[in-house]
Amino acid sequence: MSVSTAVVITLLCLCSLYSTFGQDCPSRKEIQGTLKQVQKLLSAHEASYTQSLRNLKKKINLLQSSAAKQTTRATNTTCPKLDAPVNGRKLGRSQNVGHEVHLLCDPGYELVGAESRVCQESLTWSGQQPTCRDINECASSPCMNGGTCADEVNQFSCVCAKGWAGATCQSPVPTFFVTMTNTSAATSPAAAATLPGATNGPFVRPSRCTIVQGTTHCTCEPGYTISGRDSNTCTDIDECELFHNGQAGRLCLHACVNTAGGYRCSCPVGYDVTRDGRSCKDIDECATRQNNCTKDQTCINTYGGYQCVRVDCPKIPNATYVKTSPMRCERNPCPVDNKACSQTPNSFSYHYLSVVSNLSAPRVMFRVSALRPMGDTLRFSLLGGRQVRRHFTVQRSDRLTGQLMLVSPVQGPATLEAEVEMSELEDRMQLGRYITKVTMFVSQYEF
The missing domain is CATH 1.20.5 (Single alpha-helices involved in coiled-coils or other helix-helix interfaces)
Structure with a gap:
């Protein structure tokens, strides 16, 4: 109705x-x-x-x-797979939103572009893919005395002009001879003969003597010199001793070994001699699998060796952490009424650096940035005692980025650890804390 x-x-x-x-x-x-x-x-x-x-x-x-x-x-909650640049490598495997991937170049190349990229909420990577550009070792004109430089991967070689030798053509080629008057020589002005000489081992060679118009000329092979008054005997030149502190510099970057008629350069354990025969290059034991790290460890290549590291999430009262990537731990959600839990760090990230001994300072070692700042202020600070602050400090490079600075050289071998804390604030009230732990392995040598 x-x-x-x-x-x-x-x-x-x-x-x-x-x-x-x-x-x-x-x-x-x-x-x-x-x-x-x-x-x-x-x-x-x-x-x-x-x-x-x-x-x-x-x-x-x-x-x-x-x-x-x-x-x-x-x-689909992950960004597409990100490849490492050609002649470079990638640190970090996670493709989840908010995670960061660091990009490095192989020795002999320099990075052109951003050092890191972040997986954004749009499921795309931030910035543009960087490239690795070959470093032109000949740009500084290392070859001396008219030598010609040939650029190679992570090294160079010099083609020396006549009369010069060495890795950078810094050493003159010794030419030794004596002139003696022989009164019993043939009267013919064109008479010539080669005088025999005795030899005693590889470091002693006979000289090469020629008689011309009653005058005897004796010479030695390269790397040998006339021994005293005995013009028939040539002895080895110790180039390592002769050119150890010369104006042109040392023959070898590490150690020089004298050989019969020459010399060779040697490197410490963990290094190989470069193609120029003078310098030393690090052996990447991680890339070549020359290490004994277990499956639950990560191999970190260092200069002259390697380190096997294992990241375990910290155990802090009132909070629990879970590993979200091999080098990152994040806090589990806190109960609403648990204030002590909310005051603990939101995350811990771990990074490892390998540097040479006595690295020049000041120098930027690492940067920490906020991905999606929630508050109105970011604060960066260095955690640790006097030993850490002796070598490091934290500076702000822009509104969202802080950088860990090396302020004094470190003599190796040594291992230094620094912790950078980034805090998010809103009206001076803390919203979150993020800890970045940077471990620096300092090698024993400066090359």
């Missing part, structure tokens, strides 16, 4: 009651006026009901669309 029908019935009932009590029944005009008001009321309710249905349909459509997006995102 409709509302209008009910109203009519009600009016009729009232009319009957009026008759029963001797009162006049409402006129037809009054009834029609009442019915019009009821009709307007019904139209208003119908319009409101229709609008409510439309709004409900819109909300349902929005919920369905949101659910579809969340379903799509749940199936």
